[in-house]
Amino acid sequence: MTTETKTRWVKGFLWALVAWPFVHFAITRSLDIDPWRLGGWAMYATTPIRVELNLTRITPQGEGPVERMSQPMIEWGDWYINNGARLGPLYPPDGGAAIVFANNPGVNRIAIYVSHGHLTWRGDWGYATTRYEYIRPGTRIRTTPLEGDLIQRPTEPPGGSS
């Protein structure tokens, strides 16, 4: 390859770098991906995405807590919050569902709620939550973005202010 051709490639690469932050913002914001990932130079432009997980057992009576949270589930949850969930709904918590069923023989249907929070320009948290429903042995049967998509977190401390 001649130096002239290489120069064209390098310049093309540099122009792609000019465009990438805009594309990166569009992708991460629309798909709830952690803006600190995928090389968009958004570290400290905002906070890393804030992930919260909630697991419920589904019975004919409704949804309630899973009685036994096994150590593998806790370890997987830590990993998922800090890694898999950084990809937003592109990476659903299927691995966690399989672990729940493997460690809770009496549980046949569960829901996992994953909230992705980002800091708004006003300085509070905006949350988008997805509900994933699974049946034994870990088959995902429903994925539901919750109504309103962006759930505002109360800014008052628990119990409210006086």
Next chain:
Amino acid sequence: MGSTPKGRATGPGVLLTQLLAVHATSEMWVWAAYGKFGTQVGIWADLLGLWPPLDPRPGYVVALALSAVAALAFVPGRARIAAGLQTALMCAIAVYFFPNVPNHFIAFTMGLGLCAFCDPERETDLLLLGLRSVAALIFFGAGIQKILHGTYFHGAIFGFMVAEGPNFRETLKYLLPADEMARLQAARGRGPFFLSSWLGIFAANLSWILEILLPAGLLIRATRVGAAIAAVLFVVVIQLSAREVFFAGFMVPLLLLWVSPAAAVRSLPVVYFVDAYLVLAGFGLFPYFAAI
């Protein structure tokens, strides 16, 4: 500048290639020392049903392999091959950790990729153009992201930094009044994190303005040296506040390329010294003050 056994001066392209190879390797030793290869594995492990913590010892093998390749960069005539091998290894490491791949790791990989694509000995001008432009565009990209996310306009991000962690808090306490610091720390975990202090809001907005203006200043001959020095100072302050020294070790020499290749080369001993310190600190021989 350094010299080869034949007495021919080693050019800035080769010297920067060697630095990038050593710099990336240094961080992998720190990652290995902190067990990151076991605790922060990527989605491939979950897809295979292997959830962490995994055995972290392969991290030392990776660091050793990178060290061997970095050593190759110091063999006359082998810098480009070393950069190519290093780029391939860095891509494999990125897959291993995906999506938890830090931005500065991607920047190192891009820099090494350029050193492999352009011959550091024969296409030095093109290589240096690429490297210094990458540094400027990272600056520009960071400023654009701050505008797009909007968290700097009212200082919300500074409020969050004060509330949530030690990074930046030590710096921001000089900008924000004590009562605002106390309010923000009490808001930890829930917010709101907006600022009332005009000085804090001014500093927050100055951040993204500088990140847009300084790269523009680098492009103009009359302002180039001043913009490069200001950009270096800006990076050093931000990185020390964030305790992320490895990124500064990449950015400072590349920004100094805008002054002259000789200025960039003169900064290399400092980066080598900091790298040596961080690796030894990673193994507990010195206090480790940076984020992992």
